[in-house]
Amino acid sequence: MQKKVIKKSDIGIRSKNEAKILEGAVIVFSRKGLDGTRLTDIATECNLPKANVYYYFSNKTEIYERLIENVLAGWDKAFEHIKPDLEPEDAISEYVKAKLEYARNNIIESKFFTFEMLRGGQFLSKKQRQHIVQVTRKYEQVVEYWISEGKLKPLDTRHFFIILWASTEFYANYSNIAELTLGKHKLTKTDFEQAHKSIVQNILNGCLPQQ
Amino acid sequence: MQKKVIKKSDIGIRSKNEAKILEGAVIVFSRKGLDGTRLTDIATECNLPKANVYYYFSNKTEIYERLIENVLAGWDKAFEHIKPDLEPEDAISEYVKAKLEYARNNIIESKFFTFEMLRGGQFLSKKQRQHIVQVTRKYEQVVEYWISEGKLKPLDTRHFFIILWASTEFYANYSNIAELTLGKHKLTKTDFEQAHKSIVQNILNGCLPQQ
DNA sequence: TAACATTCTGACACTTTAGTCAAGTTTGTA
DNA sequence: TACAAACTTGACTAAAGTGTCAGAATGTTA
Numbered sequence: 001m002q003k004k005v006i007k008k009s010d011i012g013i014r015s016k017n018e019a020k021i022l023e024g025a026v027i028v029f030s031r032k033g034l035d036g037t038r039l040t041d042i043a044t045e046c047n048l049p050k051a052n053v054y055y056y057f058s059n060k061t062e063i064y065e066r067l068i069e070n071v072l073a074g075w076d077k078a079f080e081h082i083k084p085d086l087e088p089e090d091a092i093s094e095y096v097k098a099k100l101e102y103a104r105n106n107i108i109e110s111k112f113f114t115f116e117m118l119r120g121g122q123f124l125s126k127k128q129r130q131h132i133v134q135v136t137r138k139y140e141q142v143v144e145y146w147i148s149e150g151k152l153k154p155l156d157t158r159h160f161f162i163i164l165w166a167s168t169e170f171y172a173n174y175s176n177i178a179e180l181t182l183g184k185h186k187l188t189k190t191d192f193e194q195a196h197k198s199i200v201q202n203i204l205n206g207c208l209p210q211q
Numbered sequence: 212m213q214k215k216v217i218k219k220s221d222i223g224i225r226s227k228n229e230a231k232i233l234e235g236a237v238i239v240f241s242r243k244g245l246d247g248t249r250l251t252d253i254a255t256e257c258n259l260p261k262a263n264v265y266y267y268f269s270n271k272t273e274i275y276e277r278l279i280e281n282v283l284a285g286w287d288k289a290f291e292h293i294k295p296d297l298e299p300e301d302a303i304s305e306y307v308k309a310k311l312e313y314a315r316n317n318i319i320e321s322k323f324f325t326f327e328m329l330r331g332g333q334f335l336s337k338k339q340r341q342h343i344v345q346v347t348r349k350y351e352q353v354v355e356y357w358i359s360e361g362k363l364k365p366l367d368t369r370h371f372f373i374i375l376w377a378s379t380e381f382y383a384n385y386s387n388i389a390e391l392t393l394g395k396h397k398l399t400k401t402d403f404e405q406a407h408k409s410i411v412q413n414i415l416n417g418c419l420p421q422q
Numbered sequence: 423t424a425a426c427a428t429t430c431t432g433a434c435a436c437t438t439t440a441g442t443c444a445a446g447t448t449t450g451t452a
Numbered sequence: 453t454a455c456a457a458a459c460t461t462g463a464c465t466a467a468a469g470t471g472t473c474a475g476a477a478t479g480t481t482a
Contacts, residue, residue: 035247
C-alpha cells in the first residue's frame with residue numbers, strides 16, 4: 001500500500017514515477033480523451049508494466065483528475081506575470097502573445113483540456129469552476145476600468161475575452177485546420193508571430209478602414 | 212448480405228435505419244470521440260440490438276467515416292447561401308451570424324468534428340482536405356478583393372478567417388466555459404445574439420476608440 | 423399465396439481491458 | 453548487515469467489448 005503521508009521518500013522514487021506516469025498519461029489523453037484511453041496505453045507510453053501504474057494510481061480517472069489540477073495550475077503560472085497596469089494596447093498584445101506562446105509550447109495540455117470541455121467539463125470541480133470565473137472576472141474588471149477611462153470603446157467584456165481565448169487556443173487545438181489554411185505542413189514560430197500580429201491588429205483596430 | 216446497389220428498397224427501411232443509426236452514433240461520438248465510443252453505446256443510443264447495427268455497418272469506423280462526410284456536406288449547405296457580393300460590413304456580419312447559428316443548432320456536429328481535429332484529422336481524406344482549402348480560398352479571395360478596393364484594411368486573410376471561425380465555433384465546443392463566463396446555466400438565443408454583436412463590432416471596428 | 427429477398431435478433435466465440443495478488447527486488451535506516 | 457518499508461512485475465480472474473451466425477420474422481412480387 002502506498003502512503004499518502006509526505007516523507008523523505010516522496011522526493012524520491014514515488015514522485016519521480018508519479019511524474020513519469022502523469023507525463024505519459026497526458027499524451028495519451030490528449031490523443032484519445034478520457035473514454036478512449038486504456039490504462040494499458042498509458043503504461044506503454046511511459047514504459048512501465050501496467051501493475052506498476054496501478055501501484056501509484058488506483059485507476060485512470062485518478063490520473064485524469066490529477067492532470068486537470070496540473071493543467072489549471074500551469075495556466076495560472078503562465079499568465080500571472082501579465083501586468084494589467086499597462087496601457088490597453090500593450091496589455092492586450094502581451095496577453096495574446098502569452099496565450100499563443102502557451103498554445104505553441106503546450107499543445108498537449110491544450111488538447112487535453114479541450115477533450116474535457118467536449119465531454120462536458122464533468123471533472124471540473126466546483127472550486128475549479130469558481131477559480132476560472134474569478135480569474136476571468138479579474139481581467140474583465142481591468143478592461144472595464146479601461147472603458148471607464150475612455151481608453152477602450154464600450155464593449156461586452158465577456159464576449160471580448162471569448163474572442164481572445166478562442167482565437168489563441170485555435171492554433172493548438174485545430175492545428176490541422178490552421179496548417180491547412182496556412183498551407184503549411186507544420187506551424188512554425190513565424191506562423192505564431194503572424195497570428196499574434198493579426199489578432200492584435202484586428203482586435204485593437206478592426207478591419208474597416210478609418211473613414 | 213446488404214446490397215450497395217441503389218434500389219427502391221433503399222428509400223425504405225434501409226435508408227431509414229441507416230439514418231437512425233447515424234443519428235444515434237453522432238451523439239455518442241460527440242460525447243466520447245471515436246476511440247471512446249463502443250458499438251454497444253451506439254446501439255443503445257438508437258434503441259437497436261447490436262447485431263442489427265452490424266447488419267447495416269461492418270464496424271464503427273464505417274459509421275464514423277459516413278458521419279465525417281455528412282458533417283462536411285452539412286457545412287457546405289449551411290454556408291453556400293452567403294453572398295460575397297455584399298459590402299464587407301454586411302457580408303461579414305452575415306457570415307458570423309450564419310456560423311453562430313450553425314454552432315447553436317448543431318452543437319453535436321461541431322463537437323464531433325472537433326474530436327476528429329483533436330485526434331489529428333486522420334479521417335479527413337485528401338479530397339476533403341482539398342475541399343476545405345478550396346472553400347477557404349474562395350472566401351479569402353473575396354476579402355482580398357475588398358482590400359484591393361480599399362474597403363478593408365490590408366490584413367492577413369488566413370488569420371482573419373481563423374479569428375472568425377475560432378470565435379464562432381467556441382460557443383459550441385466550449386459551451387461550458389462560455390456558460391461559466393457569461394454566468395448562465397445554459398446559453399440562450401440572446402447570448403448568441405450578443406455574441407454576434409460583439410464579434411462583428413470588434414472584428415469590424417476594433418476595441419480602440421478612434422483618435 | 424408461394425417463393426424469394428430483406429431485415430431482425432438472441433446466442434455464441436473470441437479478444438481486449440481492468441484490476442488483483444503474491445512473490446520477488448530494491449532502498450532506507452538503525 | 454539486517455530488517456522493514458517501499459517498490460516492481462508476471463500471471464491471473466472477471467468483466468466488457470467485438471463481431472458472427474443461424475434461424476425467425478417481415479416485406480416484396482408475381
